[in-house]
Amino acid sequence: MNKEEKKIIIQKLLPVFIDGGNVSIKLRKEGLIKNLKSDNTPVTNGDIEVNNILTKAIKTLTPNIPIISEETSDNKNKINLSNFWLIDPIDGTYDYVNNGDEFTLNAALIINNKPSLGIINAPKKNRLFYSYDFGESYEINGKEKIKLDGKKKTNLNEVKAVSYSDNLKPEIIKIHEKYRVTSFTKMKSSLKFCVVASSDFDLYAAEARACEWDVAAGHAILLHAGGLINDFDGKEITYGKKDFKNTSIILRRNEKL
Numbered sequence: 001m002n003k004e005e006k007k008i009i010i011q012k013l014l015p016v017f018i019d020g021g022n023v024s025i026k027l028r029k030e031g032l033i034k035n036l037k038s039d040n041t042p043v044t045n046g047d048i049e050v051n052n053i054l055t056k057a058i059k060t061l062t063p064n065i066p067i068i069s070e071e072t073s074d075n076k077n078k079i080n081l082s083n084f085w086l087i088d089p090i091d092g093t094y095d096y097v098n099n100g101d102e103f104t105l106n107a108a109l110i111i112n113n114k115p116s117l118g119i120i121n122a123p124k125k126n127r128l129f130y131s132y133d134f135g136e137s138y139e140i141n142g143k144e145k146i147k148l149d150g151k152k153k154t155n156l157n158e159v160k161a162v163s164y165s166d167n168l169k170p171e172i173i174k175i176h177e178k179y180r181v182t183s184f185t186k187m188k189s190s191l192k193f194c195v196v197a198s199s200d201f202d203l204y205a206a207e208a209r210a211c212e213w214d215v216a217a218g219h220a221i222l223l224h225a226g227g228l229i230n231d232f233d234g235k236e237i238t239y240g241k242k243d244f245k246n247t248s249i250i251l252r253r254n255e256k257l
Contacts (some may be wrong), residue, residue, distance in 0.1 A: 006109070006117045007134035009061055013107070013119055014130065014140075016057040021123025024090060032097060043117050047071050051089035054107060058085055065109070068244065070189045081211045081240040085112050090211040092189030101125055102188040105246050113238040118220030121135040122191050129194045131224035139198055146198070148225035150254040153199040158219035159257045161203040162192045171232070175250060179257055188221050193218020196251045197225045202252040207232075211245040218251075228252040 024046050033045040051071040058067060062085070065074040069087040084105060090096050092103035101124035109117040120129045129148075131137035139149040154160045161176055161184040168176070168184070176184065181203060187195065193215065195201045216239055219229055229237055232248040243246075 001109075001111060003118070003133045003136070008138070009109070009118065010117060010130050010132045012061060013057060014128065016053065017105055017107075017119055017121040017128065018123075019124055019154075020053045021087070021121045023053060024050050024096070024103070025104070025123055026097070028096065034097060038138050042097055043071065044093065044097060046162060047090045047093060050105060051087065054087055054105065058107065059086070062109075065081075066173065068213065070211065076244070082110075082113050084115050084240065086110060086213040086239065086244075087214040088190070088217075091214055092191070095188045100188065100190050104137065104191055104194075106188045106190050106213065106217040108213075108239075109161050109221050110216060110239045113240050114227065115216050115220035115223065115239065118217035120190055120194055120217050120221060122189075122194065125191070129197065133247075135226075136220050137197060137225035139194070148197050148199070148221070150197075150226035151199060152202075152254070152257075154202055159203060160185070160201045161205070162187045162195055162201045163204070164188070164221045169207060171207055171248075172205050175232070176203075179203055179252075188216060190218040193222055193251060196253050197222040197227060200252045202257045204249075205232075206249050208246055208248045210246050212239050212241065212246060215246060222251055222253075226254060228255060252255065 027046040067085040088106040096103040105121040107119050117132045130139040139146045159181045161181045163184045166186050192204050
């Protein structure tokens with residue numbers, strides 16, 4: 001799939017993601033129906049409805065490419081996948097359920113086991129991120145379209161990190177020390193990837209946790225903005241691994257923080 005084909009897909013999916021975000025907010029205002037999945041994580045009618053909206057649109061655009069979504073069992077047992085979609089209809093469900101504003105809608109197109117296209121909508125933040133090739137990574141913030149390029153926004157002597165917890169594990173502390181992190185901020189969902197891609201923050205590190213659909217869209221957006229993504233051993237992160245489990249991950253806005 002070439003760059004122009006991916007651009008067309010993005011252009012057709014952007015309004016779908018905006019609609020999905022509006023639906024997620026509407027359903028929350030009306031009162032969510034909450035259940036627990038087999039792994040004791042929460043799922044709501046909002047997750048399911050947004051999943052239906054996104055998967056329907058993606059199936060129409062790319063009917064021959066399998067879709068792996070957090071909220072369905074379709075295709076999860078397939079092996080040797082190389083070209084496929086990864087969808088997390090609502091990442092940060094706890095935040096969503098508890099009236100937070102950091103939850104996101106996510107989709108990534110994986111080609112040859114690498115992220116080739118990504119879309120993330122943070123509807124309560126009014127921030128929509130997407131990318132479809134190197135040098136083609138953007139944020140729509142209100143009515144403003146911003147090209148993401150990895151240039152430093154934080155102060156010259158600052159290295160600001162984002163984290164998923166206030167209580168950093170020893171291996172994360174070591175990484176912060178290596179990159180001379182001066183402060184860190186807790187944040188939920190794949191919004192962490194977006195704020196590194198937008199240069200609001202400089203770095204994010206996490207041990208192996210969660211699943212591929214949690215990170216693939218953000219990986220694409222940051223990579224295409226000129227950012228760096230690898231595991232704790234400096235290895236490239238690929239997709240379609242057994243059970244779609246993540247490795248450790250380090251995100252950097254740029255080689256020079």
